[in-house]
Amino acid sequence: MGRNRATLADVAQRAGLSKTAASMVLNGREGTRLSAEAHQRVFAAAEELGYRPNLAARSLRTRKTATIAFVSDIVATTRFAGDLIRGALDAARERDHVLLITETQGDATFEQYAIEAVLDRQVDGVIYAAMATRRLTVPAAILGGPVVLLNATSPDGLPSVVPDDEGAGRSVATALLELGHRDAIALIGRNRLKEDDPEVSLAARARLQGIRQTLDEAEVSLLAECFCTEWLPEHGYAAMRGLLSKPKRPSAIICMNDRLAFGAYQALGEAGLTVPEDISVISFDDDPIAAWLRPSLATTALPHEQMGRRAVELLLDGGATEPSLVPMPLRRRRSLAPPAG
Amino acid sequence: MGRNRATLADVAQRAGLSKTAASMVLNGREGTRLSAEAHQRVFAAAEELGYRPNLAARSLRTRKTATIAFVSDIVATTRFAGDLIRGALDAARERDHVLLITETQGDATFEQYAIEAVLDRQVDGVIYAAMATRRLTVPAAILGGPVVLLNATSPDGLPSVVPDDEGAGRSVATALLELGHRDAIALIGRNRLKEDDPEVSLAARARLQGIRQTLDEAEVSLLAECFCTEWLPEHGYAAMRGLLSKPKRPSAIICMNDRLAFGAYQALGEAGLTVPEDISVISFDDDPIAAWLRPSLATTALPHEQMGRRAVELLLDGGATEPSLVPMPLRRRRSLAPPAG
DNA sequence: AGTGGTCGCTAAACTGATTTAGCAGAGCAT
DNA sequence: ATGCTCTGCTAAATCAGTTTAGCGACCACT
Numbered sequence: 001m002g003r004n005r006a007t008l009a010d011v012a013q014r015a016g017l018s019k020t021a022a023s024m025v026l027n028g029r030e031g032t033r034l035s036a037e038a039h040q041r042v043f044a045a046a047e048e049l050g051y052r053p054n055l056a057a058r059s060l061r062t063r064k065t066a067t068i069a070f071v072s073d074i075v076a077t078t079r080f081a082g083d084l085i086r087g088a089l090d091a092a093r094e095r096d097h098v099l100l101i102t103e104t105q106g107d108a109t110f111e112q113y114a115i116e117a118v119l120d121r122q123v124d125g126v127i128y129a130a131m132a133t134r135r136l137t138v139p140a141a142i143l144g145g146p147v148v149l150l151n152a153t154s155p156d157g158l159p160s161v162v163p164d165d166e167g168a169g170r171s172v173a174t175a176l177l178e179l180g181h182r183d184a185i186a187l188i189g190r191n192r193l194k195e196d197d198p199e200v201s202l203a204a205r206a207r208l209q210g211i212r213q214t215l216d217e218a219e220v221s222l223l224a225e226c227f228c229t230e231w232l233p234e235h236g237y238a239a240m241r242g243l244l245s246k247p248k249r250p251s252a253i254i255c256m257n258d259r260l261a262f263g264a265y266q267a268l269g270e271a272g273l274t275v276p277e278d279i280s281v282i283s284f285d286d287d288p289i290a291a292w293l294r295p296s297l298a299t300t301a302l303p304h305e306q307m308g309r310r311a312v313e314l315l316l317d318g319g320a321t322e323p324s325l326v327p328m329p330l331r332r333r334r335s336l337a338p339p340a341g
Numbered sequence: 342m343g344r345n346r347a348t349l350a351d352v353a354q355r356a357g358l359s360k361t362a363a364s365m366v367l368n369g370r371e372g373t374r375l376s377a378e379a380h381q382r383v384f385a386a387a388e389e390l391g392y393r394p395n396l397a398a399r400s401l402r403t404r405k406t407a408t409i410a411f412v413s414d415i416v417a418t419t420r421f422a423g424d425l426i427r428g429a430l431d432a433a434r435e436r437d438h439v440l441l442i443t444e445t446q447g448d449a450t451f452e453q454y455a456i457e458a459v460l461d462r463q464v465d466g467v468i469y470a471a472m473a474t475r476r477l478t479v480p481a482a483i484l485g486g487p488v489v490l491l492n493a494t495s496p497d498g499l500p501s502v503v504p505d506d507e508g509a510g511r512s513v514a515t516a517l518l519e520l521g522h523r524d525a526i527a528l529i530g531r532n533r534l535k536e537d538d539p540e541v542s543l544a545a546r547a548r549l550q551g552i553r554q555t556l557d558e559a560e561v562s563l564l565a566e567c568f569c570t571e572w573l574p575e576h577g578y579a580a581m582r583g584l585l586s587k588p589k590r591p592s593a594i595i596c597m598n599d600r601l602a603f604g605a606y607q608a609l610g611e612a613g614l615t616v617p618e619d620i621s622v623i624s625f626d627d628d629p630i631a632a633w634l635r636p637s638l639a640t641t642a643l644p645h646e647q648m649g650r651r652a653v654e655l656l657l658d659g660g661a662t663e664p665s666l667v668p669m670p671l672r673r674r675r676s677l678a679p680p681a682g
Numbered sequence: 683a684g685t686g687g688t689c690g691c692t693a694a695a696c697t698g699a700t701t702t703a704g705c706a707g708a709g710c711a712t
Numbered sequence: 713a714t715g716c717t718c719t720g721c722t723a724a725a726t727c728a729g730t731t732t733a734g735c736g737a738c739c740a741c742t
Contacts, residue, residue, distance in 0.1 A: 007697095007698055007699080008698065008699060008700095009698075009699095017721080017722090018721070018722045018723080019698090019699080019700090019722090019723095020700085020701080020702095020721075020722055020723080020724095021720090021721065021722075023699070023700060023701085024700090024701095027700085032720090032721095033718085033719055033720055033721080034720065034721070035719090035720065035721090038720080038721085052457065052460070052461050053461065053698080053699065054401070054461070054463065054697085054698050054699065055461045055462050055463070055699090056397045056400045056401045056406065056462070056463050056697085056698080056699090057401050057697070057698035057699035057700090057727090058698080058699050058700075059397045059699090059727095060395070060397045060398050060401055060697090060698080060699070060700095060726090060727045060728065060729085061698090061699055061700045061701080061726070061727050062699085062700065062727090063727085065397070065462075067441075067462070070442075075423050075426055075427050075430065079420035079423070079629075081423045082416050082420070082422045082423050085416055085442065086416050086444065089416065089442065089443065089444050093443075093451070093454065093455075093458075096458075098441055098443060098458050098459070098462065099441070099442050099443075100408075100439055100440070100441055100442075101411075101426070101430065101440050101441075101442045102430065102434075102439060102440075103427065103430050110434070113434065114434075116393065117434075117437075117439050118439070119393070120393050120394065120395070120396045121396050121397070121406075121408070121439065122395065122396070122397050232633070233633040234633075237635070259633065262633060263633075266635045269610055288420075289630060292573070292574040292575075292600065292603060292604075294578070294607045348727095348728055348729080349728065349729060349730095350728075350729090358691080358692085359691070359692045359693080360692090360693095360728090360729080360730090361691080361692060361693080361694095361730085361731080361732095362690090362691065362692075364729070364730060364731085365730090365731095368730085373690090373691095374688085374689055374690055374691080375690065375691070376689090376690065376691090379690080379691080394728080394729070395727085395728050395729065396729090397727085397728080397729090398697090398727070398728030398729040398730090399728075399729050399730075400697090400729090401696090401697045401698065401699085401727090401728080401729070401730090402696070402697050402728090402729060402730045402731080403697090403729085403730065403731095404697085683742100684741105684742090685740100685741085685742085686739100686740090686741085686742105687738100687739085687740085687741100688737105688738085688739080688740100689736105689737085689738080689739100690735105690736100690737090690738105691734105691735085691736095691737105692733105692734085692735080692736105693732105693733090693734090693735095694731100694732090694733090694734105695730100695731085695732075695733095696729100696730080696731080696732095697728105697729090697730085697731105698727105699726100699727090700725100700726080700727090701724100701725085701726080701727105702723105702724090702725075702726095703722100703723090703724090703725095704721105704722085704723085704724105705720105705721085705722080705723095706719105706720095706721090706722100707718105707719085707720095707721105708717100708718085708719080708720105709716100709717085709718080709719100710715105710716085710717085710718100711714100711715090711716080711717100712713100712714080712715080712716095
């Protein structure tokens, strides 16, 4: 890989100058008194030789690698991981940095290994990412340098980037109120574990709080709240069937995420009910299936790409230490209508 | 990041030996004649100081970085990218390597930049990945070192890893034949562009070929073939409606991917038809939605994680130069049944 | 006694950059 | 002629490892 690349010494020699001179010219050092002609010669030589500095050598001296570690618990599970990475990648490229990616799989041994691997490579900073928004404690080993938490917060008061789930809760509730829904709004996806343990999820509690607050202000209370052990389609399906078996049929359903909503759609379809004429549905995440459903599902988007970007910006450009809340925009789609009759 | 780490010189000093001795002991060099006691002392000193070698310094000398570049066209678009990366990450970790990830976004400028960025960092090899299985030409710049194509092939005869789409086509057709489907099998997702231009897709042609071959051998011909401009749910929906409007109703549908199948499900649901009692459906990819659908969708899985793993193995351990075909296992699910009546 | 070999270890070179310290020559004033 | 400053540039140290070449002590053999 990249054998026989020209070195700085080659450039210097061709320009008839010292390595020192070449280095200074190429790095655009101010305050040096090299002649305009020397500049010319160095640039020309570098160009002709296709010179590119050896970053290993440079970072040995400067202790900068222009490399950021992206350490996450699980890369694969959700489609969103890719967006987080892509956003980070973009912002990193703009700053001439590159991303070293590792995965801990939530395993302490792997985490230890991952941290050592990136520290050994002298990364300039670490983005510690979680795939589900939650609270976590970062390993002490990485606290020696800049760290930003992505989709997570920590008790250490480290800079962090998280989605504004509470705001999303408010948007969702407001959207329904504006359409005239009031006393027949049901919620699918309550979950004690997610709501009560910040190390499992921060989203559940925040979303619920946003919804509650908005409804309270409008003096509306929920018709029903369904608990689900997981937020998967099958649970949404079961919850929706449960709701439909009750005497009072809801006019609108809020699902805690799009997969639950997908399950709810299935139950509604089987029951011969139409979205949104019979029942409106709104949800969270903006999973790709939301746009694919018929009718398309209104939801609040998790801005993963922006979050990844923001994390890199915080890491390299510095900035606020309080958690950086990224808004979750409401995607208005076909699944919303005023209540029937 | 990682300031005041102990250096090899520190270890050597504490052990009362030279840097040379310390280096040799820690690298487990054979043929050196250092005493057992010297070994002890070095290990002890390294342990006590928590010594970890500075990989920048090491790679300056050895020209090895234990780092692999993972260059892909698009990281985010599909959920599968994560699996590809995860597999690669796993295999890399097992070999004490780490992944440097960059994205070209299909843009020549970005690609140029990405390649330079990774070559500057002296990576030991490059995995050049495509998100849709296709043929491509790799930039000359990376040919100086080991390269493996992932989910792609190239005219240069570089080692590559691709899914066995033709085999998947055979599995799919065989599964239907075994259930007794014969003259009423329809296909959704023909697409001239994907089938004819290997730079767009290799999957479409291979899948089609596998299906055709198997059906031909059984002397069965397709009832209908629907062309779709894209492989998205809406196109599957439209195609399915088209099929249902014809006099002879199919007993089974093969969709070229799961998203098309999702659309087909929607159309079937609206038409009041039941899967699999009225019509069986089978497909390709094993997108997460396949398992979420009701009834769950039979499909052939794209083994992305295994592919990522295989790519790293090929790169580091060497191996066959002919394209490495990774089998696509058939996931038998609820959407299959013998033809009605 | 001289020679050769093995043992256990080290000094120094080397990798390719950055950075510090400083040198030669010109110009100017004293 | 001397001292001073400024200009334009360079030698050498440095970063933290790996690797080459070889040194001194000890032993065996002739």
